[in-house]
Amino acid sequence: MHNQLQELKRTFIQGLSALKTRKDLELFYNEFLGRKGLIQQLMQDLKAVPDDQKPLLGKEINDLKSFAEKTFKEASDQIDVELQNKRLQTEKIDLTLPGRLPLIGGKHPVLAMLDKAVDILISMGFSVQLAPDVESDYHNFESLNYPPDHPARDMQDTFYITQDLLLRTHNTSIQMRMMEASQPPIRVICPGKCFRNEEINARSHVFFHQIDALYIDKDVSLKDLISTIEEFFKKLIGSDLSMRVRGSYFPFVEPGIEIDFSCLLCKGSGCSVCKQSGWLEVAGAGMVHPEVLKNGGLDCELYTGYAWGMGIERLAMLQYGINDIRLFTQNDLRFLRQFS
Ligand SMILES: [Zn+2]
Structure with a gap:
C-alpha cells in the first residue's frame, strides 16, 4: 500500500500541472479529493491492512490528503489569476480616452x-x-x-x-x-x-x-x-x-x-x-x-x-x-x- 500511495502522489502532481480551466479543476478535485475520490478510497482500503501497519499507513494517507489539498488550492488560485488576467486583457479599458458627448439635435x-x-x-x-x-x-x-x-x-x-x-x-x-x-x-x-x-x-x-x-x-x-x-x-x-x-x-x-x-x-x-x-x-x-x-x-x-x-x-x-x-x-x- 505504501507504493500505491507514492504512485498516487506522482499521478496527482502530474495531473495538477496540466490543468487549465475551472472545469478541469472541478473534475480533477472530484477524482482525487471528492467524497468518492481516490484518496477517500485509500481510507476504505486501510480497513483491510493488518492492525500493526494501520497507524503508519493512516498517517501517510493523511499526509497525502493534506499535501493534495494544499497544492490543489495553490494551483487553483494560480489558474484563477491567469484567467482573470486574460479577461482583463480582452476587456481592456483606456481611462485616458476622452468621454463621448451625447449628440444633441437642433431645429431644422x-x-x-x-x-x-x-x-x-x-x-x-x-x-x-x-x-x-x-x-x-x-x-x-x-x-x-x-x-x-x-x-x-x-x-x-x-x-x-x-x-x-x-x-x-x-x-x-x-x-x-x-x-x-x-x-x-x-x-x-x-x-x-x-x-x-x-x-x-x-x-x-x-x-x-x-x-x-x-x-x-x-x-x-x-x-x-x-x-x-x-x-x-x-x-x-x-x-x-x-x-x-x-x-x-x-x-x-x-x-x-x-x-x-x-x-x-x-x-x-x-x-x-x-x-x-x-x-x-x-x-x-x-x-x-x-x-x-x-x-x-x-x-x-x-x-x-x-x-x-x-x-x-x-x-x-x-x-x-x-x-x-x-x-x-x-x-x-x-x-x-x-x-x-
Ligand atoms: Zn446681394
Missing part, C-alpha cells in the same frame, strides 16, 4: 425660420389657422379667381389626386375656408407645406413651406398691408434693410404687389445671390380681389382685405446664404449640424 433651419416668423406674426395680432394639404380644386383655384381654363392655372403646376382633389399649390387656400367659417374681422396666418409638380433643381422643389397671411375688416387699406409687411420683415430679417414695392399680378388680389428687401448678404451693394441688383424678392401680396370676397359670401362694398404669402425655404436660403434648396431635404448631418 426651415422649421427655425418658420417658427420665428410665426412667433413674430402672433405678436403682431395674427392667429394661426391650419388648412388641409389635400385640398379641393375649388378652395385652391376656382374660388380664388382661377376659373377653369384660366391661363393663370398654368402658373402653378399641380399634383392632382382626382379631378377635384389636389395637393395644395399655395397656402392661400386658407382664405376661402376662413371666409366660409367666420365673419370679419379675420386676421390669420396659415403656415405649412405646399406642393408643385416641378422639376427638382437648386432653385425649386416639389414641396416647400409657406406662410400666408390674411386680414379682412372694414377699411383695410393697401397702406396697412405695406406697413404691416415692412414691420414684419424688419423684425424677421433685420431692421437695417430697406424695402421696395413693385406692381405684380396674382388672380386673387387687386392690385397685386411684390415685396423686395435690400439683399441680406451684401446689404444692397450687389452680390451673386441678388444677381448684383442689391434687391431680393421676399413676398407676393395684394388686396383681396372683390370676386374672392364675393365667393366667400362677404359684401365687398363693406369689407376689404389684404393677403400676402412667402416661401420659408427661400427666406432661410437668403438668411443663411444657402444656394441649393435640395440641401434642406437631403438629411446630410454635416449640413444640418451647422444650425444646431
Whole structure:
C-alpha cells in the first residue's frame, strides 16, 4: 500500500500541472479529493491492512490528503489569476480616452425660420389657422379667381389626386375656408407645406413651406398691408434693410404687389445671390380681389382685405446664404449640424 500511495502522489502532481480551466479543476478535485475520490478510497482500503501497519499507513494517507489539498488550492488560485488576467486583457479599458458627448439635435433651419416668423406674426395680432394639404380644386383655384381654363392655372403646376382633389399649390387656400367659417374681422396666418409638380433643381422643389397671411375688416387699406409687411420683415430679417414695392399680378388680389428687401448678404451693394441688383424678392401680396370676397359670401362694398404669402425655404436660403434648396431635404448631418 505504501507504493500505491507514492504512485498516487506522482499521478496527482502530474495531473495538477496540466490543468487549465475551472472545469478541469472541478473534475480533477472530484477524482482525487471528492467524497468518492481516490484518496477517500485509500481510507476504505486501510480497513483491510493488518492492525500493526494501520497507524503508519493512516498517517501517510493523511499526509497525502493534506499535501493534495494544499497544492490543489495553490494551483487553483494560480489558474484563477491567469484567467482573470486574460479577461482583463480582452476587456481592456483606456481611462485616458476622452468621454463621448451625447449628440444633441437642433431645429431644422426651415422649421427655425418658420417658427420665428410665426412667433413674430402672433405678436403682431395674427392667429394661426391650419388648412388641409389635400385640398379641393375649388378652395385652391376656382374660388380664388382661377376659373377653369384660366391661363393663370398654368402658373402653378399641380399634383392632382382626382379631378377635384389636389395637393395644395399655395397656402392661400386658407382664405376661402376662413371666409366660409367666420365673419370679419379675420386676421390669420396659415403656415405649412405646399406642393408643385416641378422639376427638382437648386432653385425649386416639389414641396416647400409657406406662410400666408390674411386680414379682412372694414377699411383695410393697401397702406396697412405695406406697413404691416415692412414691420414684419424688419423684425424677421433685420431692421437695417430697406424695402421696395413693385406692381405684380396674382388672380386673387387687386392690385397685386411684390415685396423686395435690400439683399441680406451684401446689404444692397450687389452680390451673386441678388444677381448684383442689391434687391431680393421676399413676398407676393395684394388686396383681396372683390370676386374672392364675393365667393366667400362677404359684401365687398363693406369689407376689404389684404393677403400676402412667402416661401420659408427661400427666406432661410437668403438668411443663411444657402444656394441649393435640395440641401434642406437631403438629411446630410454635416449640413444640418451647422444650425444646431
Ligand atoms: Zn446681394
